[in-house]
Amino acid sequence: MEYGRLGKYQPGKNRPDTPLTPSDYSIHSSSGSTTNSSSKIKLLLIFAFTLIVASAVSVGLVMRLRTKPHEESQSIIHPRPTEAMSRVCGRTRYQNLCMKSLLDFPGSLSASDKDMIHISVNMTLQRVGKALYTSAGISNVQMNTRVRSAYEDCLELLEDSVDQLSRSLFSVAPSVGVGGKNGQQRVGSTQDVMTWLSAALTNQDTCTEGLSEVENGYVKKQMEEKLKDLSQLVSNCLAIYAAASDGDDFNGVPIQHRRRRLMSYPKWLGRKERRLLQSPVAAIQADIVVSKDGNGTCKTIMEAIKKAPEYSSRRIIIYVKAGRYEENNLKVGRKKTNLMFIGDGKGKTVITGGVSVVANNVTTFHTASFAATGAGFIARDMTFENYAGPAKHQAVALRVGADHAVVYRCNIIGYQDTLYVHSQRQFFRECDIYGTVDFIFGNAAVVFQNCSMYARKPMALQKITITAQNRKDPNQNTGISIHACRLLAQPDLEASKGSFPTYLGRPWKLFSRTVYMLTYMGDHIHPRGWLEWNATFALDTLYYGEYMNYGPGGAIGQRVNWPGYRVITTTVEASRFTVAQFIYGSSWLPSTGVAFLAGLSE
Numbered sequence: 361m362e363y364g365r366l367g368k369y370q371p372g373k374n375r376p377d378t379p380l381t382p383s384d385y386s387i388h389s390s391s392g393s394t395t396n397s398s399s400k401i402k403l404l405l406i407f408a409f410t411l412i413v414a415s416a417v418s419v420g421l422v423m424r425l426r427t428k429p430h431e432e433s434q435s436i437i438h439p440r441p442t443e444a445m446s447r448v449c450g451r452t453r454y455q456n457l458c459m460k461s462l463l464d465f466p467g468s469l470s471a472s473d474k475d476m477i478h479i480s481v482n483m484t485l486q487r488v489g490k491a492l493y494t495s496a497g498i499s500n501v502q503m504n505t506r507v508r509s510a511y512e513d514c515l516e517l518l519e520d521s522v523d524q525l526s527r528s529l530f531s532v533a534p535s536v537g538v539g540g541k542n543g544q545q546r547v548g549s550t551q552d553v554m555t556w557l558s559a560a561l562t563n564q565d566t567c568t569e570g571l572s573e574v575e576n577g578y579v580k581k582q583m584e585e586k587l588k589d590l591s592q593l594v595s596n597c598l599a600i601y602a603a604a605s606d607g608d609d610f611n612g613v614p615i616q617h618r619r620r621r622l623m624s625y626p627k628w629l630g631r632k633e634r635r636l637l638q639s640p641v642a643a644i645q646a647d648i649v650v651s652k653d654g655n656g657t658c659k660t661i662m663e664a665i666k667k668a669p670e671y672s673s674r675r676i677i678i679y680v681k682a683g684r685y686e687e688n689n690l691k692v693g694r695k696k697t698n699l700m701f702i703g704d705g706k707g708k709t710v711i712t713g714g715v716s717v718v719a720n721n722v723t724t725f726h727t728a729s730f731a732a733t734g735a736g737f738i739a740r741d742m743t744f745e746n747y748a749g750p751a752k753h754q755a756v757a758l759r760v761g762a763d764h765a766v767v768y769r770c771n772i773i774g775y776q777d778t779l780y781v782h783s784q785r786q787f788f789r790e791c792d793i794y795g796t797v798d799f800i801f802g803n804a805a806v807v808f809q810n811c812s813m814y815a816r817k818p819m820a821l822q823k824i825t826i827t828a829q830n831r832k833d834p835n836q837n838t839g840i841s842i843h844a845c846r847l848l849a850q851p852d853l854e855a856s857k858g859s860f861p862t863y864l865g866r867p868w869k870l871f872s873r874t875v876y877m878l879t880y881m882g883d884h885i886h887p888r889g890w891l892e893w894n895a896t897f898a899l900d901t902l903y904y905g906e907y908m909n910y911g912p913g914g915a916i917g918q919r920v921n922w923p924g925y926r927v928i929t930t931t932v933e934a935s936r937f938t939v940a941q942f943i944y945g946s947s948w949l950p951s952t953g954v955a956f957l958a959g960l961s962e
Contacts, residue, residue, distance in 0.1 A: 439463045439469060441459050441462075441463065442468075442469055442470075442471075444471060444472055444473045444475075444476060445458075445459060445462050445463070445468065445476070446459075447473060448462070448473055448476040448480075448600050448603075449462065449596075451599050451600060451603040452595070452596040452599040452600060453592075453595055453596070453599060453833070454592040454593075454595060454596055457589060457592050457593065457596065458480075458596045458600075461480075461483055461589075461593065461596075462476065462479065462480070462483070465479055465482075465483045467479070473604070474534070474604070475534065476600060477532050477600055477601055477604055478529070478532050478533055478534055480593075480596060480597045480600050480601075481525060481528050481529045481532055481557075481597050481601070482529055483593070484525060484590075484593045484594055484596075484597050485522065485525040485526060485528075485529055487589075487590060487593055488518060488521050488522055488525060488560070488590055488594075489522050491518055491586045491587055491590060492515070492518040492519060492522055494586050495511075495514060495515060495518065495582075495583060495586050495587075496515060498579065498582055498583075499511075499515075501578060501579055503579055504721075505720070505721045505722065506573070506574050506721045506722065506723070507574045507575075507577065507579050507580070509570070509721075509722035509723045509726045510567075510570035510571050510573065510574050510723050511571075511579055511583065512726075513566065513567060513570045513723055513725045513726060514567040514570065514571065514583060514587070516733075517563035517564070517566055517567045518563070518567065519694065520559070520560075520563055520694055520733060520761070521559075521560040521563045521564065521594075523694060524556035524557070524559050524560045524563075525556070525557075525560055525594075525597075527547050527548055527552070527553075527556050528548070528553045528556045528557055528560075528597075528601075530547040531547045531548040531549075531552065531553050532553060532601065550605050551837075551944045553601060554598075554601070554602065554605070554837045555763060555784055555785055555805065555837060556763075556784075557594065557597055557598045557601060558598065558783070558803075558805075558833075558835075558836040558837050558838050559761070559763075559783040559784050560594050561591065561594040561595055561598060561832070561833055561836060562782065562783040562803045562830075562832075562836070562838070563783065564587070564590050564591040564594055565591060565803075565830070565832055565869075566725055566782070567587065568584075568587060568591065570723040570724075570725060571583055571584065571587075573723070595833050595835070598833060598835040598836065599835050602835040630675075632675055633675060633700070633738065633766075636675070636677070636700060636702070636738075636740075637738075637740060637766075637768055641679065641702060641704060641741070644677060644679065644702060645677070646677040646678065646679035646702070647668075647676050647677045647678065648664045648667055648668065648676070648677070648678045648679070649678075649679045649681065650663075650664045650678065650679065650680040650681060650685075651681040651683070652681070652683040652685070655681075656679075656681060660685070660687055661678075661680060661685050661687055661690055661711065662687050662690060664678045664680075665678075665690070665691075665692055665696060665699070668696055668699055670695040670696060670697075671695060671697055672696075672697055672698045672699075673697075673698065674698065675698050675700055675736075676698060676699050676700065677700050677702065678699060678700065678701050678702070679702050679703075680701060680702070680703050680704075680709045680711075680742065681703075681704060681709065682703070682704040682705075682708040682709050683709065683710070684710045684712060685709075685710065685711050685712065686711075686712045686713055686714075686729075687711075687713075688713060688715065689713070689715065689726070689728065689729070689731070690711065690713075690729065690730045690731070691728075691730075691731045691732070691733075692731070692732040692733065692734045692737055692762070693733060693734060694733045694734055694735075695734065696734040697734045697735045697736050698734070698735070698736035699732075699734060699736070699737055699738070700737075700738040700739075700740070701738070701739045701740070701742060702740050702741060702742075703739075703740070703741045703742035703743075704741065705741045705742075705769075706741065706742070706743055706769065706770065706771045706792070707743055707771065708741075708743075709741065709742045709743065710742070710743040710745060711729055711730045711742060711743065711744050711745065712729055712743075712744075712745040712746070712747060713728075713729030713730075713745070713746055713747070713757075714746065714747050714748045714752075714755070715727045715728075715729070715746070715748065715755065716746070716748035716752035716753060716754060716755035717752070717753050717754040717755070718751075718752045718753050718754075719748060719752050724754040724756060724777055724780070725756075725759070725780075725782075727746065727748075727754060727755050727756045727777075728746075728756040728757070728758065728759035728780060729744060729745060729746050729756070729757050729758065730744050730757070730758050730759070731756075731758075731759040731760070731761070732759070732760050732761070732762045732765065733760075733761040733762050734762055735762055735763045735764055735784075736762070736763075736764050736765075737760065737762035737764075737765045737766075738765070738766045738767075738768070739766075739767045739768070739770055740767075740768045740769055740770070741768075741769050741770070742770050742771075743770065743771040743772075743773065744757045744758040744770060744771070744772050744773070745757050745771070745772075745773040745774065746773070746774040746775075746778065747774075748774070748775070749775060750775040750776065750796055750816075750817075750818055750819045750822075751819060752775075753776050753777075754776050754777040755774055755775065755776060755777060755778075756774065756777050756778065756779070756780045757772050757773055757774040757778050757779065758772050758778075758779055758780070759780035759782055759802075760780070760781055760782060760786055760804065761782035761783045761784060761804075762784060762786070763784035763785055764784075764785055765784070765785070765786045765787070766786075766787050766788075766789070767786070767787070767788045767789075767791055768788075768789045768790060768791070769789070769790045769791065770788075770791045770792075771791070771792045771793075771794075772791060772792070772793045772794070773793075773794045774794065774795050774799065775795055775796045775797070775799070775816060775818070776795065776796055776797040776798065776799065776818075777795075777797070777798055777799065777801055778793060778794060778795035778799040778800070779793055779795070779799060779800045779801070779802075780801060780802050781800065781801070781802035781803075781804040781806045781840065782802045782803065782804060783802070783803055783804050783838075784804055784805070785804065785805050785806075785943045785944070786804045786805070786806040786807075786943070787806070787807050787809070787939065787943060787945065788806065788807070788808045788809070788811055789809050789810060789811070790809075790810050790811065791808070791811045791812075792811070792812045792814065793811060793812070793813050793814065794814045794816055794850065795814075795815070795816060795826075796815070796816050796817070796818035796819075796822065796824050797818060797822060797823075797824065797825055798825050798827070798828035798866070798868070799813075799825075799826060800813070800826060800827045800828075800840065801827065801828040801829070801830065801868065802829070802830065803829065803830045803831055803832070803836065803838045803869075804838060804840075805837055805838045805839060805942060805943050806839075806840055806841065806943070807841045807843060807937075807938070807939050807942060807943055807945070808840075808841070808842045808843065808845055809843050809844055809845065809939070809957060810844055810845065811842075811845045811846075812845065812846045812847075812848055813826055813842075813845060813846070813847050813848070814848050814849070814850045815847070815848070815849050815850060815853050815862045815884055816850045816852060816853055817850070817852040817853040817856060817860060818860055822860070823860065823861055823862075823863060823891060824853075824860055824861065824862040824863065824884075825862075825863045825864075825865060825866050825891055826847065826862065826863070826864055826865055827840050827842075827864065827865030827866075827874050828865060828866055828867075828868040828872075829865065829867070829868060829869075829872040829873055829874045830868035830869040830872065831869055831870075831871040831872055831873050832869040832870055832871060833871060834871050834901075836871070838873065839873030839874060839875070839903070839937070839942070840865075840873070840874040840875070841874075841875050841877070841937040841938070841942050842874070842875065842876045842877070842879055843877045843878060843879070843937070843938065843939075843957070843960075844877070844878045844879060844957065845876075845879045845880070846879065846880045846882075847862075847864075847879065847880065847881045847882055847884075847885060847911075847913065848882050848884075849862070849882055849884040853884065854884075857883075857884040861884075861886040862884045862885050862886060863885070863886055863888070863889065863890055863891040864876060864885065864889050864890055864904075864906075865890060865891070865904065866890065866891040866892065866893045867892075867893050867897065867898035867899075867902045867904075868893065869898070870897075870898050870901050870902075871898070871901050871902065871903070872898055872902040872903070872904070873902065873903040873904075874903075874904055874905075875903075875904070875905040875906070875907065875928070875934075875937045876905075876906050876907070876909050877905075877906075877907040877908065877909070877928075877934055877937060877960070878907065878908050878909065878910075878960065878961075879909045879910075879914070880909070880910055880911040880914070881909055881910070881911040881912070881913030881914040882911060882912060882913050883911075883912035883913055884913065885912075885913025885914075886913075887915065887917075887918035887919070888918060888919060888920050889906070889916070889919045889920060889925075890904055890919070890920050890922070890925060898924070899922040899923060899924055900922070900923040900924055901924060902922070902924035902925075903924055903926070904922070904924060904925045904926070905925075905926050905927070905928045905933075905934075905937075906919070906926075906927055906928065907927075907928035907929075907933075907934040908934075931960060934960055935959060935960055938957070938958065938959050938960055939957065939958050939959075940958040940959055945958055
C-alpha cells in the first residue's frame with residue numbers, strides 16, 4: 361500500500377485537510393514582531409499600488425501610439441475578438457480567459473500579434489499587483505498558525521511575482537517604450553523572460569497549494585477570491601511568449617551540436633566569483649564576518665544578512681566561521697542580491713534548524729532552515745541541515761528560489777523534503793544531499809553535477825523517493841537534471857534496504873520533468889526506477905529520462921513502461937539537459953578552474 365508523503369496523508373503536496381488542535385488558534389507571525397510585520401505590510405501596500413499605477417501608465421502610453429481613437433470608441437460597446445486575439449489565445453491553455461482578459465484591456469482591439477505579448481504581461485502584472493495590494497490589507501485579521509504561515513507565504517510569493525513580471529514587461533516592451541522613448545533598453549533575454557514567467561507561475565502554485573491545506577474561513581475565502589485566475593493568466597502569458605519565441609517543449613533551448621566543451625562554470629559567474637570559488641578562505645577579503653565568539657563583524661547570520669546592502673551589483677562576501685548556527689528560518693530575501701556565503705567546510709560551518717510541518721503547524725515553504733531568493737546567491741563550503749527527523753515529515757534544510765544560484769561543496773541534510781529547489785536557474789556542484797521522501801523537490805531549472813545523493817532509512821511503510829519535480833505547465837522551462845552524480849545508500853539504510861525500496865522520483869505535478877545522465881546508481885535503487893504519485897496521474901505527460909547511467913541500480917531492463925518515460929539514446933537529446941543548454945550556463949557561468957562540465961563530457 362502506498363501511503364504517500366506522510367505515511368497516511370500528504371501535507372505540503374495536495375493532502376486533504378487535517379483536524380486542528382486548540383493550540384492552532386493562536387495569533388502567530390513568523391516574520392518577527394508586530395511592529396516589523398506592520399512596517400513590511402505598509403511597504404508592500406505602497407510597492408503594489410505604485411506598481412499598478414506604473415503598469416497602467418505604461419500600457420496607456422504604448423497603446424495610445426498604436427490605437428486609432430475612433431476604432432476604439434466604436435468597438436468598445438460590443439467588442440469582438442480580433443484575428444490577432446484569436447491567433448494568440450489559440451496558443452494558450454485557458455483560451456476563454458485569454459480572450460476575455462484581452463478584450464477588457466485598453467488598446468487590445470487594434471493590437472498586433474506582437475503587441476499582444478506586451479499586453480498579456482502588462483495585464484497580468486496589474487492583476488498580480490492588485491492581488492498583492494488587496495491581500496496585504498487583511499494582515500491584521502486574526503489567524504491561527506497554519507493560516508498565518510500560508511498567508512505570509514502568499515505575500516512573499518506575490519511580491520516576487522510582481523518583480524519577475526515587471527522584469528518580463530520591460531524585456532518584451534515594444535520599440536516605443538514608456539514615455540515614448542525609442543530603442544528602450546531590454547532588461548533580459550528570451551531565456552530570462554521564460555525563467556521569470558515560469559517562476560511567477562510556480563509562485564502562484566505554491567501560494568494556492570499552501571492555502572488549500574488550511575481550514576475554510578475568512579482569510580482563505582478572501583485570498584482565494586483575490587488570487588482567482590492569476591495562475592491561469594500567468595500560464596497564458598507564458599504560452600503566448602513561448603509561441604512567439606518559437607519555443608518547443610524545451611522552450612526554445614537551442615540544440616548545440618558541439619558535443620564537447622571546456623570544463624567551466626556557467627557564465628553567470630564573473631571572474632571575481634571564479635576566483636572566490638577557487639581561493640582558500642584565508643585569501644578571501646570578506647565584507648562581513650560571522651563568528652559566534654564575537655571575533656567578527658556579527659555574531660549571527662541574521663545580523664549579517666541585515667547588514668548586507670540591498671540590490672547590490674557587486675559581490676558581497678559573508679564569511680561564516682566554523683560553528684553551529686540555529687537561528688530559525690534564515691532568509692536571503694529578493695532585495696539581497698549577489699550575496700556569497702563562505703564557510704569553513706562541510707560539517708564545520710553548520711546552519712541548522714528543526715522546524716517541520718507536523719511539529720510547528722506551518723507550510724512546507726515555511727520550514728526551511730535557510731532560504732534564498734535574492735538573485736546571484738552563492739553558498740560554498742557549508743552544511744545546511746534540518747534535524748526534525750523522519751517522524752516530523754516535511755522539514756526543509758535549504759530552499760532556493762534565487763535566479764543564477766550556485767551551491768558548491770555543501771552538505772544538505774534532512775529527511776523528507778530536504779532540498780527545495782523552488783524556482784529559477786540553479787546549479788549544484790560537489791554537494792552531498794541526504795534524505796528519505798522526495799528529498800530533492802521543486803520547480804527550478806536546476807542541474808546537479810558531481811553530487812552524491814544519499815538515501816536514508818525512512819519510517820516504516822515509507823518508500824524512498826529521491827526527486828519530486830512539480831512542473832505544472834508544458835511551457836515552463838524547468839526540471840531537474842542530475843548529471844555525473846552518485847546515488848548511494850547511507851549505512852542506516854544499507855542493512856535494511858530490501859525493506860525500503862528507493863526510487864529515482866515520482867511526478868508531483870502533471871508535467872514533471874527529471875533526467876539522470878552518466879550517473880552511478882547503487883543497488884538500493886529499485887529495478888522499476890520510478891514510482892507513481894497516484895495511480896495513472898501524469899504518466900503520459902511527464903518527461904522522465906535516463907542516459908548512460910551505470911552501476912547495479914542503473915540497469916534499465918525492468919524500468920517502468922510509462923508513456924512519458926524514455927531511455928535517451930542520442931547525445932543531441934541528452935545535451936538539452938546539460939548546463940550549457942538547460943540552464944543556459946554558457947551565458948552566466950564562464951570558465952573557471954573549478955571542474956565543471958558545460959556539456960555531457962570533457
